[in-house]
Amino acid sequence: MNTGRDYSKLLTVTFNKPMPYEWSIGKWGSRFFQEIKERQRFIGIRCPKCGKVYTPPRRLCGPCFVELHELAPLSDTGVIRAFSTVNYPFLDPNTGRQRPIPYTYGYIQIDGSDSIFSHVIDEVDVSKIEVGMKVQAVFKKPEDMEGNINDIVHFTIIG
Amino acid sequence: MPRRVAIVGAGQTDHRSHRPDATGRELIHEAVTRALADCELTIKEIDAIVIGNMDHFESINYVDAWSVEGSGGVMKPIMKVTTGGTTGTSVAVAAYYHVASGMFDRVLAIGWEKNSESDTTAAIITCSDPIWDRFSYSGAIPSLATEATGYMKWSGATQEDAARVAVRDRAHAVNNPYAHLRKPITVEEVMASPMLAYPIKLLDVCPRTDGACAVVFASEGLAEKMASKPAWVKACAVRHSLTWFGDFDFNAGLMSLQRASKEAYAKAGITSPADQLDVAELYLPYSYAGLKWIEDLGFCGPGQAPKFVADGQTDMDGRIPVNPSGGVISTNCIGATALLRVAEAAIQIMGKGGARQVPDVKNALATGFGGCYWSDVVILSSQKS
Numbered sequence: 001m002n003t004g005r006d007y008s009k010l011l012t013v014t015f016n017k018p019m020p021y022e023w024s025i026g027k028w029g030s031r032f033f034q035e036i037k038e039r040q041r042f043i044g045i046r047c048p049k050c051g052k053v054y055t056p057p058r059r060l061c062g063p064c065f066v067e068l069h070e071l072a073p074l075s076d077t078g079v080i081r082a083f084s085t086v087n088y089p090f091l092d093p094n095t096g097r098q099r100p101i102p103y104t105y106g107y108i109q110i111d112g113s114d115s116i117f118s119h120v121i122d123e124v125d126v127s128k129i130e131v132g133m134k135v136q137a138v139f140k141k142p143e144d145m146e147g148n149i150n151d152i153v154h155f156t157i158i159g
Numbered sequence: 160m161p162r163r164v165a166i167v168g169a170g171q172t173d174h175r176s177h178r179p180d181a182t183g184r185e186l187i188h189e190a191v192t193r194a195l196a197d198c199e200l201t202i203k204e205i206d207a208i209v210i211g212n213m214d215h216f217e218s219i220n221y222v223d224a225w226s227v228e229g230s231g232g233v234m235k236p237i238m239k240v241t242t243g244g245t246t247g248t249s250v251a252v253a254a255y256y257h258v259a260s261g262m263f264d265r266v267l268a269i270g271w272e273k274n275s276e277s278d279t280t281a282a283i284i285t286c287s288d289p290i291w292d293r294f295s296y297s298g299a300i301p302s303l304a305t306e307a308t309g310y311m312k313w314s315g316a317t318q319e320d321a322a323r324v325a326v327r328d329r330a331h332a333v334n335n336p337y338a339h340l341r342k343p344i345t346v347e348e349v350m351a352s353p354m355l356a357y358p359i360k361l362l363d364v365c366p367r368t369d370g371a372c373a374v375v376f377a378s379e380g381l382a383e384k385m386a387s388k389p390a391w392v393k394a395c396a397v398r399h400s401l402t403w404f405g406d407f408d409f410n411a412g413l414m415s416l417q418r419a420s421k422e423a424y425a426k427a428g429i430t431s432p433a434d435q436l437d438v439a440e441l442y443l444p445y446s447y448a449g450l451k452w453i454e455d456l457g458f459c460g461p462g463q464a465p466k467f468v469a470d471g472q473t474d475m476d477g478r479i480p481v482n483p484s485g486g487v488i489s490t491n492c493i494g495a496t497a498l499l500r501v502a503e504a505a506i507q508i509m510g511k512g513g514a515r516q517v518p519d520v521k522n523a524l525a526t527g528f529g530g531c532y533w534s535d536v537v538i539l540s541s542q543k544s
Contacts, residue, residue, distance in 0.1 A: 006180075007179065010179040010180060012179065015218065021289070023289045023290055025290050029290060029291075056291055058403075062401075062402070062406075081409060082305035082306075082308065082309060082409055083305065083308075084300075084301035084302075084304035084305050084308070084356045084357065085356060085357055086297045086300075086301050086355075086356050087353070087354055087355055087356060088280075088300070088353075088355045088356070090278060090280035090281060090284075090297065090298060091278040091280070091281040092281065092284070093281045093282075093284050093285050093293065094284075094293055094294060099297065105295050105296070105297055105301045105305075105356075106295075107305060107404070107405060107407075107409075115403065115405045115406055116404075116405035116406070116407070117405055118291065118292050118295045118296065118404055118405055119294075119295050120295050126357045131308070131309075131312070148290070149290065149291060149294045149295075150294065
């Protein structure tokens with residue numbers, strides 16, 4: 001095949017139209033957002049077999065392959081287990097626009113949970129962030145909440 | 160018992176950042192015709208095809224059907240396999256299963272990607288959970304960055320240690336006429352390149368490439384006739400573990416690679432990988448993986464990789480040459496990337512590596528990485544049994 005290139009003659013077609021999707025949050029996931037709105041705290045769910053507490057609460061434990069039922073109320077605090085500050089521009093498939101940078105992406109272990117929760121931390125100076133630091137969730141005002149991940153504005157370092 | 164299976168031919172495109180001269184189908188055709196020419200087969204002699212690429216990347220569904228003109232799959236059994244970054248090794252493993260089962264004698268494995276046709280990071284973000292993870296996830300780089308910071312903390316490895324991995328792979332790419340980035344770089348240049356997500360800088364990480372790869376698998380009895388030195392499949396091992404990024408155990412390391420390589424080594428009778436493997440084509444999407452993951456593969460002990468690499472043990476004349484092709488840091492057409500590792504490992508066994516050939520290769524290792532810290536491992540050998 002001829003791999004020569006003459007850019008002036010090679011055309012492309014662009015697609016840039018909205019194409020909406022609708023995802024079910026599920027039974028316990030819905031409860032997670034309702035708990036944030038009503039009590040400004042997280043809830044997890046305990047696996048009856050391995051005892052692990054998952055946050056956000058999910059319906060199934062993958063390693064044990066069993067259904068989960070026992071909700072575990074938690075606080076609004078946690079510990080940074082890993083993080084990265086993102087400096088490069090990219091298209092956000094959630095919005096169709098460039099995501100604002102820089103921002104810090106955090107893996108946060110909510111106190112009382114065994115799994116790790118992904119969200120953002122409101123600190124972009126990497127010299128001021130360390131694994132092991134304590135963080136607290138900052139929520140939207142309950143009347144502004146929409147039942148999605150953005151009901152948590154971010155996590156803020158508290159020590 | 161599975162039948163013995165060998166790779167008898169491999170083909171790849173001229174990899175570039177942007178190939179507006181060819182559609183995806185045509186890129187696939189370029190790789191397939193080269194693979195067929197390599198083992199002197201015609202498309203008529205191919206019994207079945209396994210093809211894959213990254214879901215969502217080019218917004219092409221039913222890739223198996225869409226690509227038939229290029230793959231040669233008209234009126235043939237075709238299966239699409241797509242597992243994220245591991246897609247290339249998954250199509251190789253599935254093609255191996257096809258032949259080993261006894262149901263097909265000559266099977267073509269194909270991986271391809273046109274990264275120039277979408278925003279790679281946005282496309283990768285769509286692999287994460289839409290309700291919980293997409294909001295904060297920013298593609299492959301920061302999740303790898305978190306692994307790197309964890310490794311640096313306990314091992315004492317530095318950014319310069321990681322830079323040496325990128326320098327090595329880019330130096331090797333100069334010998335590979337198909338590679339995308341063929342300009343050598345220095346540790347100083349890596350260190351001075353823009354910080355994308357601490358500690359990963361621009362030159363620590365793989366590029367976005369347009370390209371395709373095709374590999375022909377054949378059964379014992381036929382393989383010896385198609386290739387003077389067939390690359391026999393000794394072992395394949397697959398470990399796909401997590402789907403939630405928050406389930407990753409930062410203390411345990413890349414457990415999927417540890418477990419997959421352990422299984423593959425046991426099947427292939429390998430007890431000292433750095434001594435018994437003659438070459439390794441590793442899916443190292445960023446420089447730090449060239450430290451941490453060679454420890455997970457048992458090339459050296461925990462925390463020893465910086466010295467192992469700095470001492471030249473993974474160079475072309477080292478104890479176990481890593482990525483003579485230039486690796487993923489030099490070429491990354493994602494759905495083809497892991498298949499390129501298998502193809503390049505086979506090329507080394509078959510002795511067709513040209514300027515990138517390691518002398519007298521008997522055993523070669525190829526790996527795939529992707530999904531949510533998933534790993535595939537393939538071991539090839541010049542020895543049938």
